[in-house]
Amino acid sequence: MTIESREQIIAQLRAAIGAPYVLARPEELMLYEYDASALDMDAPEIVAVPGSTADVAQVVRIAAAAGWPLVARGAGTGLSGGSVPAAGGVVVSLARLDQVLWIDPAARLARVQPGVVNVDLSTAAGPHGLHFAPDPSSQRSSTIGGNAAENAGGPHCLKYGVTSNHIVGATVVLADGSVAELSGAAADAPGYDLLGTFVGSEGTLGIATELLVRLTPNPEAIRTFLAIYDDLDAAADTVSAIIAAGIVPAALEMLEGLGVRLVEESVHAGYPTDARAVLLIEIDGLHEEIESQAEQIAVICREHGARELRAARDEAQRQKLWAGRKGALAACARLKPHYHIQDGVVPRSRLTEVLRFTEEVAQRYNLHVVNIFHAGDGNLHPLLVFDLREPGVRERAIAAGEEILRACVAAGGTISGEHGIGIEKRDYMRWIFSDDDIAAMLELRSAFDPHGIMNPCKQLPTGASCADIKQARGAARAMAQGAWI
Amino acid sequence: MNQPDPPTLTPQSAGELAGMLRAAADAGHTLVPWGAGTLQHLGGPALPEAGRIGTRALSRVLDYTPADMTITVEAGATLGEVQATLRPHGQWLPWDPPAPEQATIGGLLAAGVSGPLRLGYGTPRDWVLGMRVALADGRLVRSGGKVVKNVAGYDMHKLHIGALGTLGVIAEVTFKIAPLPEQVAPLLFTCPAPAVAFALIDQLRARPLAPISLIVSAGRNDERATPGVLLAVRFAGGAAAVARQVRLAESAADQLGAPRKELDDEHTRALWPALAGFAHPSFTHRNQGAAGALIIRAGAPAAALAAVVEALEQAAPPGCAVRVLGYGGIGLAYARWYLSNPAVQPGTHLAALRARLAQLGGYAVVEGSPALPGDPIDRWGPPPATLALMRTLKARWDPQGILNRERYIGGI
Numbered sequence: 001m002t003i004e005s006r007e008q009i010i011a012q013l014r015a016a017i018g019a020p021y022v023l024a025r026p027e028e029l030m031l032y033e034y035d036a037s038a039l040d041m042d043a044p045e046i047v048a049v050p051g052s053t054a055d056v057a058q059v060v061r062i063a064a065a066a067g068w069p070l071v072a073r074g075a076g077t078g079l080s081g082g083s084v085p086a087a088g089g090v091v092v093s094l095a096r097l098d099q100v101l102w103i104d105p106a107a108r109l110a111r112v113q114p115g116v117v118n119v120d121l122s123t124a125a126g127p128h129g130l131h132f133a134p135d136p137s138s139q140r141s142s143t144i145g146g147n148a149a150e151n152a153g154g155p156h157c158l159k160y161g162v163t164s165n166h167i168v169g170a171t172v173v174l175a176d177g178s179v180a181e182l183s184g185a186a187a188d189a190p191g192y193d194l195l196g197t198f199v200g201s202e203g204t205l206g207i208a209t210e211l212l213v214r215l216t217p218n219p220e221a222i223r224t225f226l227a228i229y230d231d232l233d234a235a236a237d238t239v240s241a242i243i244a245a246g247i248v249p250a251a252l253e254m255l256e257g258l259g260v261r262l263v264e265e266s267v268h269a270g271y272p273t274d275a276r277a278v279l280l281i282e283i284d285g286l287h288e289e290i291e292s293q294a295e296q297i298a299v300i301c302r303e304h305g306a307r308e309l310r311a312a313r314d315e316a317q318r319q320k321l322w323a324g325r326k327g328a329l330a331a332c333a334r335l336k337p338h339y340h341i342q343d344g345v346v347p348r349s350r351l352t353e354v355l356r357f358t359e360e361v362a363q364r365y366n367l368h369v370v371n372i373f374h375a376g377d378g379n380l381h382p383l384l385v386f387d388l389r390e391p392g393v394r395e396r397a398i399a400a401g402e403e404i405l406r407a408c409v410a411a412g413g414t415i416s417g418e419h420g421i422g423i424e425k426r427d428y429m430r431w432i433f434s435d436d437d438i439a440a441m442l443e444l445r446s447a448f449d450p451h452g453i454m455n456p457c458k459q460l461p462t463g464a465s466c467a468d469i470k471q472a473r474g475a476a477r478a479m480a481q482g483a484w485i
Numbered sequence: 486m487n488q489p490d491p492p493t494l495t496p497q498s499a500g501e502l503a504g505m506l507r508a509a510a511d512a513g514h515t516l517v518p519w520g521a522g523t524l525q526h527l528g529g530p531a532l533p534e535a536g537r538i539g540t541r542a543l544s545r546v547l548d549y550t551p552a553d554m555t556i557t558v559e560a561g562a563t564l565g566e567v568q569a570t571l572r573p574h575g576q577w578l579p580w581d582p583p584a585p586e587q588a589t590i591g592g593l594l595a596a597g598v599s600g601p602l603r604l605g606y607g608t609p610r611d612w613v614l615g616m617r618v619a620l621a622d623g624r625l626v627r628s629g630g631k632v633v634k635n636v637a638g639y640d641m642h643k644l645h646i647g648a649l650g651t652l653g654v655i656a657e658v659t660f661k662i663a664p665l666p667e668q669v670a671p672l673l674f675t676c677p678a679p680a681v682a683f684a685l686i687d688q689l690r691a692r693p694l695a696p697i698s699l700i701v702s703a704g705r706n707d708e709r710a711t712p713g714v715l716l717a718v719r720f721a722g723g724a725a726a727v728a729r730q731v732r733l734a735e736s737a738a739d740q741l742g743a744p745r746k747e748l749d750d751e752h753t754r755a756l757w758p759a760l761a762g763f764a765h766p767s768f769t770h771r772n773q774g775a776a777g778a779l780i781i782r783a784g785a786p787a788a789a790l791a792a793v794v795e796a797l798e799q800a801a802p803p804g805c806a807v808r809v810l811g812y813g814g815i816g817l818a819y820a821r822w823y824l825s826n827p828a829v830q831p832g833t834h835l836a837a838l839r840a841r842l843a844q845l846g847g848y849a850v851v852e853g854s855p856a857l858p859g860d861p862i863d864r865w866g867p868p869p870a871t872l873a874l875m876r877t878l879k880a881r882w883d884p885q886g887i888l889n890r891e892r893y894i895g896g897i
Contacts, residue, residue, distance in 0.1 A: 106687070107788045129692055151636045162634060164643075165611045180871050185786035186847045187817040188597065190894045191869045192652070192878060196610060196643025200636050220693040240552050246575055246664035286693050288725035345632040347553040377634045378553075417634035425637075433627060433638060440626040441639050443881040447874065459638070 006045055009066055009090075013048050016058040021096070023047040032073065032091045033084070036138075039340060039394070040081035040423045044071070044091040051096045053171055053179060053209040060207065061177030063090045069456050072207045074115060074146030077138045079341055080422030082150060082202045086457040086466045092207060094145050100124045101210065108215045109168065109185060114145020114208050121213070130215035133160035136418065137326045145208055150420040151200030155251035155325070157418075158376040159284075160216060164199040169212030172198060172205075175449035184212060197444065202420050203455040205448040219284035222250070223294050224312040224321055227279040227301045228272050232256060234305030235277035236352040239375045241300045242281070243348060247293050252376030253280040253325050256355070258335070259370035259383070266331035269324025270310070270317070279306075279375065280325050328372040332385050335368055340384045340397040343419040344408030348378045357407045358382040365400040367393075379417035380408065406431065421459045429461050493519070493537040499559070499617060499625055499656040505538060506654065506887070507623025515890045518650035520561060520592025523584045526766050526780075526853045527596050528649045528892035529864060535890065538654060540591050546570055547657065548631065555614060555631055557659040560591025567660075576662045579606035579697075583762035591655040597647025600761040604814045605697025605721065606663070609646065616642035617657035621883035631659045644878070651893045652882050666721035669697075670731050671753050676714040676743040679703050683791040685716055686813035688737040694730050697721045699813030700760050701790075705798040706806040716743065716813075717760060763810050764819040766853045770808065774825035777855030779862075781838070785847025787816035792845050794818055800838035802829045816847075824855060832862065839866050868895045 013022040023029060024046050034041045045068075050056045063070050069089030076083055085091050097113035100121060104110070105128035112121060118139040122131040136142055136154040146152065148170070153162045160166075169184035183195035198205050229235040239252060255263060256277040264271040271278055279301075283293045294311070301309045312318035332339055346354045355371055362369035362384060373381040382404050386393045405415050405428060415421070415428050429438060441460055446452070457466035494509075494516070496502035509516050515535040517525070525531070543559035544566065551574040558567055564578070565586035571577050581600035582593050599608045606612075615629025618641075628641035645652055676682040682701045689696050698719040716738075720730040735745055748756065762768050764780050785793045794811045797820035801807045806823040822831060839849050851864040869875075872895045879886070879897050891897075 104788065107786060109786075151640075153634060157634060161607070161611055164640065165607060174874075180874070181869075182871065184846070185816070186784040187787075187812075187815050188599075188647070188782070188784050189848055189869065190850050190865055191871060192648055192875045193610065193643045193646060194871055194874065196646070197639050197641060199640070201639055217692055217695070243554060244552055246667075248664065286695075286722070286726035286729065288729060289723040292723050292725065345630075345634050347550065347555070347632055349550055349552045374634070378632055379634045413632050414630040414635045414637050416636045417632075418636055420636055421638070429637065432630065436624040437626045437628065437638070440620065440624065440641065440882065441628070444639055444641060444644075444878065447877040447881050 005066060009062060009068065010046055012062045013046065013059060016062060017048060017050050017055045021049040021051065023049070032093070035076045035078040035081060035083050037079045037081060037424065038338065039398070040084045040086070042084050042086050042088065044085040045088050047091045047093055049093045049096055053173065056092065056173045056207055056209050057177050057179055059090065059092055060173050060175065064175060064177055064451070064453055067451065067453065069453050070207070071455050072145070072149070072203045074143035075117070075141050077142040078146060078150060078422065079343070079419040080416070080424040082420045082422040082455070082458060084423060086423055094143065097209060103128060103215070105130060107185065108217070109212060110215055111210060111212050112144050113210060114143060114148070116144045118142050118144055118147055125215050129218050131218055132166065132213060133216040134163040134166055137329065144211055144213065148199050148208060148211055149201065149203050150418065152418045152420070154418070155253050155374055158252055158374065159248050159250045164196065166214045167195065167199050167211055168214055170195055170198060170208045171210035172208050174206045175451065175454050180206070202422065202459045204445055204459055206454060221287045221290040222282065222284045222318065223290050224318040225281040225297065226271065226310045226321055227281060227306045228275045228308040228310070229277045229279070229305060230275065230307050231305055232277050232355060233352050235279055236355065236375070238279060238301055238304040238306065239351065240348055241304055242297060243376065245296055245300060247283070247296060249281055249376060250284040251280065251282040252374070254278070254371070254373055254375035255280070255325065255328065256371045258368060259328060259332070259372045262331045262334055262370065263324045263328050266334055267324045267327045269320050271324055275307070280321055325372070329383065332370055332383055336385045336387045338386055338388045340386070340401050342380070342382045342384070342401045342404050343416050344380050344405050344413055345417040346378045346380065346408050346411045346413035348376070350411040350413070351375060351378060354380060354407055354411055358404050361400050361403045365396045367397060367400055374417070377417065378413065402428070423458060426457070426459060426461050493539055495539045495542055497542050499543065499619065502538070502540070502543065502654060502656055503619040503623045503625040506619050506621055509536070510621050510623065510885055510887050513885060513887070515887050517889055518595065518654040520589030521563065521587045523588040524592055524596040524598065528889070531892060532890055540589060540654065540656070543656060551576060554662050555633065555659055556662055557631060557657065558590055559657050560655040561589050563587060563589055564593060571662060572665070575665050577665050578612060578660055579663050580609050580612065581757065581761045583765040584767070590658055594646050594655055594658065595648060595650045601698040601700050601757060601812070604699055604812065605695070610643055612660050613642055613646065613658060614661050615659040616645060616655055618642070618645055618653040619656050620653045621885065621887050625656065629659065633661050649889055649893050651879060651889045651897055653888070668724045668727045669719055669721045670727045671757065672718040672731065672734060673746045673748055673756070674716040674718070674738045674743040675746050676716055676741070679714050679791060679794060681741050681743050682714045682716045685738055685741050685743055689718060689734055690814055694733055695720070701794065701811040701813055702808070703794055703798065703811070704806070704808040705801065706804065707808055715746070717756060760810060763821070764852055770821065770823070774805065774823040776824035776827040776829065776857065778821040778823050778853070779831050779851060779855065780853035781820045781822065781849050782852050783818045783820065783842055783847055783849040785816050785842060785845045787814055789845040789847065790816050790818065793842065793847060796838055796841040800834050800841060802831055802834050805829065827857070830857060830859070835863065865894045
């Protein structure tokens with residue numbers, strides 16, 4: 001690969017989608033080096049910002065002809081390096097594809113472009129009494145395309161199911177630049193469920209340029225509670241007891257220890273700063289159901305050692321309680337400027353032991369741990385908080401996170417509930433999948449993308465390292481980097 | 486004609502299943518994955534020389550902790566066996582396909598069948614958390630996991646749902662499960678015309694109503710059936726919430742002139758399995774013609790359901806009785822064309838139906854057909870544009886095409 005060929009590709013891209021939408025200056029590219037995790041960084045050689053499906057197809061064709069990798073990027077809020085261009089190449093920013101194309105209230109469907117911010121879809125659907133149920137904590141900034149790529153769910157997965165249950169069709173640009181429709185509004189159309197495997201594929205099977213998503217009716221009634229505990233086991237036992245009573249809350253979130261105090265100091269959500277743990281419990285449904293479940297939950301919380309149960313009196317209070325939960329990550333910056341958030345899942349019945357283990361690990365590595373997570377799903381988010389300026393702390397955080405994930409796997413769980421595998425966990429995949437499992441996944445990937453240009457070096461461990469891939473096509477990159485100095 | 490029956494392989498473990506597949510692939514033998522055999526009418530006919538590989542011996546519950554609300558079972562367990570395991574703990578898999586007591590989990594998933602509960606609970610695809618599948622070359626591969634949230638690796642298991650066993654043989658499945666609802670209330674309304682039934686469906690889907698099933702039953706030349714159009718409805722949940730929904734539904738039906746039809750307990754119990762089993766060849770109906778029934782599945786965007794039901798009635802060969810079940814809120818419909826005259830060849834009628842459905846953004850698949858001389862039925866209709874990708878995938882996992890050869894779409 002020569003410097004000319006980079007220039008040629010830039011010229012081709014500019015001719016195809018318009019000069020202003022192809023970024024190539026070092027200071028422009030720097031913005032696309034990282035995602036929200038900040039632990040993995042790598043620069044693209046070019047950023048393309050297409051404005052239509054046809055544009056995306058052209059960008060893919062141009063890159064494919066040159067054998068350049070492509071990495072789709074939404075808002076860059078991912079936490080596992082999924083949109084970091086680990087092998088260089090072209091970052092395809094979907095920021096311009098940000099339109100809700102239509103909402104069909106009768107069919108409860110919406111057709112959206114991938115760059116639509118998650119919460120904006122629910123806002124648009126609101127007047128029809130509908131919303132988009134998957135709501136990652138990043139929903140005010142993350143995009144639907146990114147949510148679909150990572151199968152990123154959020155608190156309401158407990159009752160409403162994970163993101164892939166809410167995506168019914170997609171227009172996808174494949175690695176050869178062709179445009180395919182995967183599934184759609186007609187139920188059970190014949191053929192393999194390509195959409196089912198595309199969602200959650202972290203951009204390795206193609207780039208979605210439109211998504212057909214299911215909208216969920218807003219519930220008639222919602223009740224949100226904060227249950228306050230002086231004891232961690234009591235809080236965890238309450239989670240199991242609520243589920244065992246046959247109640248499926250809309251959300252069942254836990255914040256524990258230090259996290260409660262940090263959130264309260266930052267967001268002033270009304271959390272008691274001295275609590276060992278709090279549960280944020282939300283139920284929704286018909287009025288009668290809410291009444292009876294609210295009574296049951298009050299009894300269960302009391303029986304299982306809650307110090308206090310507070311109910312949000314109105315929507316403003318409810319929003320405040322949620323602001324605490326959803327602002328937790330940012331709140332932790334009050335303690336230290338950086339964090340490494342883990343995303344392990346355990347069977348609900350193993351929550352307490354793994355929670356305790358996170359504390360033990362943090363202590364051993366001389367780090368702070370804050371646990372703020374989807375307790376109802378067993379989806380833990382231990383937040384290891386640190387200051388990257390301390391020498392060696394990055395490595396300690398990674399090692400501690402690794403130990404925690406190993407414990408999740410040992411408890412019968414998995415290494416990611418919603419953040420994806422990306423770069424961060426690629427090599428951990430062997431903890432849960434055999435060589436044969438991974439080989440079958442690579443075969444699936446190669447059926448979609450025989451030359452491996454779609455988001456290479458992500459999600460699956462492969463024989464070749466990304467350093468090798470970069471080296472093989474390294475001249476352009478080296479020259480480009482040299483040119484930045 | 487005196488060919489010996491093809492051999493049936495009966496592996497006793499997942500490992501043995503995989504080993505037998507490897508041996509078959511090495512020998513170039515084609516195989517039909519076989520659970521209880523209740524859904525073998527789906528897809529094209531099996532090759533005469535194909536052997537069977539049965540999963541019924543793989544029927545253990547491998548892992549069930551009620552508090553975790555997940556269960557892992559071998560694929561040869563019947564859905565009835567799984568429900569019997571869950572029921573004492575107040576839990577269930579909210580899934581009501583045909584013949585649940587006989588059909589195996591693996592077979593039901595491979596066939597991709599759902600049932601009237603899907604309006605309220607989604608399809609089994611939404612409840613499967615992971616699988617172990619034996620690929621044609623003898624690899625036993627896992628995808629997904631045993632916890633309710635998991636994004637590690639591709640959801641390969643979704644590809645096997647509805648693939649009729651052409652990509653591998655399901656060996657083991659983990660499901661997310663649900664608490665049994667406190668109460669389920671079934672209702673049946675008699676509507677004077679299809680338009681009334683569809684208007685009622687719209688009203689029953691408006692907040693706060695949340696029916697778990699909405700099945701409209703209509704027909705043509707079906708004199709011996711109940712006159713008019715029937716709408717079967719179920720609500721589920723807490724007793725008080727169900728009671729209010731029933732009241733609201735009755736009042737909406739009253740205003741539209743669709744009286745409630747009272748059924749005794751026995752008929753109510755029989756109704757729902759009958760609706761679930763309507764598309765199954767074993768379903769019997771007084772209109773069963775001399776030549777038997779052509780069973781058609783049609784899908785379209787949910788809003789087009791009325792037009793789909795009408796198309797299924799209108800496109801049928803002249804004079805033949807037709808019964809159609811439409812899944813309200815889903816956009817799925819099943820039809821039985823009772824071919825009274827064995828000389829009737831439904832091919833052109835099917836083509837006309839497909840042309841009409843294509844205008845609605847839909848499709849039609851033939852799920853069962855009587856043996857008709859000289860009229861090879863086009864079961865699948867025009868293949869999707871992604872067929873090439875599907876073929877590539879099939880070639881990756883079953884390069885010799887030993888699994889259910891030629892039975893799937895596009896002759897896969």
